[in-house]
Amino acid sequence: AQSVTQLGSHVSVSEGALVLLRCNYSSSVPPYLFWYVQYPNQGLQLLLKYTTGATLVKGINGFEAEFKKSETSFHLTKPSAHMSDAAEYFCAVSSNQAGTALIFGKGTTLSVSS
């Protein structure tokens, strides 16, 4: 069985500060890992994903995440927060490529203050 744990339901940063959103996963098979973002009053959209290959993946809006198998982690980072980054972020895991459903974490709300 797979699961995802997002550490911290709320994270607050100042504009220009580093953003770090934590995600740990549990999977009995090599995982596919994803971050989705939900901006206020909008639907979820894919931010970035890891399937195979390079363990550091880059996504939209300057975000990146690194797959660390030894730590079973896939933390999301951005060097400098912008006010427009305020949103809810979801980490997700899938066990295979067959299109079965993603298992999502409970989400982390990011607040950015000026």
Place this chain on the structure above:
Amino acid sequence: GAGVSQSPSNKVTEKGKDVELRCDPISGHTALYWYRQSLGQGLEFLIYFQGNSAPDKSGLPSDRFSAERTGGSVSTLTIQRTQQEDSAVYLCASSSGTVGTLHFGNGTRLTVT
């Protein structure tokens, strides 16, 4: 339309009534998913369709919940004898098969009074 369309956007119903939620996926997307989003609970997987068949129904919380998909396109999620704990946002997503790339609709907010 260009995206996943869900209707209605909001639904208020009385406890014990049945409700139907509709999802129109992106044209050509063979995979369709239903999730439930509750405050503090994240996204809870309900059911997945590949074409018209549902290989994974493991997330349906009770036998009051059912879903169907016809013509490889539109899907309806039906909740019978609604309960207050069914209040949530119900999200539909579709995918063309690219790993993990789901396109979500804006959801149906269900309130059971």
